Amino acid sequence: MDIRAEVTPGHDAPPMPQMNDDAFRRVVEYAPSAMVLVDGRGMMVLVNEQTERLFGYPRSELIGRSVDMLVPSAARAHHADFRHSFLSSPSPRPMGGGRDLFACRADGSEFPVEIGLNPMDTGEGVMVLASIVDITERRRAQQVLEQALQEKTVLLNEVHHRVKNNLQVITSLLNLQANNVDDPRVRDILNESQNRVRAMALTHQLLYERKDFSRMDLGDYLDRLSQLLRGAYRSNASGVELQLERPPQPVYLDLERAIPCGLVVNELVTNAFKHAFPAQRTGTITISLNSSDDRLTLGVRDDGIGLPAGFDFDTVKSLGLQLVPLLIDQLHGELQMVRDGGAHYLITFPAMFNVRGTP
Numbered sequence: 001m002d003i004r005a006e007v008t009p010g011h012d013a014p015p016m017p018q019m020n021d022d023a024f025r026r027v028v029e030y031a032p033s034a035m036v037l038v039d040g041r042g043m044m045v046l047v048n049e050q051t052e053r054l055f056g057y058p059r060s061e062l063i064g065r066s067v068d069m070l071v072p073s074a075a076r077a078h079h080a081d082f083r084h085s086f087l088s089s090p091s092p093r094p095m096g097g098g099r100d101l102f103a104c105r106a107d108g109s110e111f112p113v114e115i116g117l118n119p120m121d122t123g124e125g126v127m128v129l130a131s132i133v134d135i136t137e138r139r140r141a142q143q144v145l146e147q148a149l150q151e152k153t154v155l156l157n158e159v160h161h162r163v164k165n166n167l168q169v170i171t172s173l174l175n176l177q178a179n180n181v182d183d184p185r186v187r188d189i190l191n192e193s194q195n196r197v198r199a200m201a202l203t204h205q206l207l208y209e210r211k212d213f214s215r216m217d218l219g220d221y222l223d224r225l226s227q228l229l230r231g232a233y234r235s236n237a238s239g240v241e242l243q244l245e246r247p248p249q250p251v252y253l254d255l256e257r258a259i260p261c262g263l264v265v266n267e268l269v270t271n272a273f274k275h276a277f278p279a280q281r282t283g284t285i286t287i288s289l290n291s292s293d294d295r296l297t298l299g300v301r302d303d304g305i306g307l308p309a310g311f312d313f314d315t316v317k318s319l320g321l322q323l324v325p326l327l328i329d330q331l332h333g334e335l336q337m338v339r340d341g342g343a344h345y346l347i348t349f350p351a352m353f354n355v356r357g358t359p
Helices: 020-027 048-056 072-088 135-181 183-210 218-233 255-275 319-330
Strands: 034-036 044-046 102-103 110-122 127-133 215-217 240-243 253-254 283-292 297-304 336-337 344-350
Touching: 034 048, 034 110, 034 135, 048 102, 072 110, 072 127, 072 319, 110 135, 135 183, 183 215, 183 218, 183 255, 183 344, 215 218, 215 255, 215 336, 218 240, 218 255, 218 283, 253 255, 255 283, 255 297, 255 344, 319 336
Parallel strands: 240 283
Antiparallel strands: 034 044, 034 127, 102 110, 110 127, 215 253, 283 297, 297 344, 336 344
8 A cells, every 4th residue: 555644734834745655654653652544434554553552452453443443432423423524624633622532442441542633645545644642641640730729729718718817806806905995095006006907807808809819909909908997097087088099900919018018008098097187187198009011109198287397217206107118128119208298108119029029
């Protein structure tokens, strides 16, 4: 039989060189995967040693037999239709079109396979050269990986859920303590600590809700944080409005920096509520978020009485404001204070970190 090993090329592929019958047989014989050449009637006319090993048949029991014997019994009824469909429009492609494929060994056992089909123009018409690969180990490794990933997701889900609940317990304890303290200064300290814990708990709440533990939408986080701060200071600063300016598209931030980012906003907004609007003065506090290239800019400004002359974070005595430079260092950011009447802080930091957590 004259076999011309010329695979029908695709539209952009150059024609493959022809080989004589002996050269073609040697290529097939020493191929690393099982190779089966099938004629237009579905009969096997050539197989290699890997085919014998994979299916458990000697070559003599395969040549001249229908290729359907290698197909699981449940799929044999439709296999001829698939073969005719391929021959009606032959082109090199994987078999199955995304379906799970299985083959059948001589002992009747079935195993998952990947099959590549190549039409061959021969002297006896178009035949199909099938390359068959056993993917049992790959499937098993994939299942192990998927199970490990599922277990990790469940564990992370549980960890974040428990951390969130524990932080809420701490918040409740601080609230109970504040309600039983007569000294207004101590009560304010406990309330501020309560807000800090809430800011941290909110990150875990959002992670738990979104089921994504690698990052969070910073705009959504600031929106929820703003609601918490409005509620915390509604009674003491009823004439002060808290606004959020955020871009319409999501701005994502990794978990490592979400907590310090939230705490910075918490401290600056808390300071504005406490000091920018004395004697029931009305006004507005604005939290802004902007994204440009690979940098994020977080702003907190108010239209209150402004910062005192000579204000410096290095000399302030307030615990909250002492935390601000430390938190900005964790963001690998830079702080700029704009003196435009009220207090105006701009914090710029990298949008993305690499796997080591550095800009």
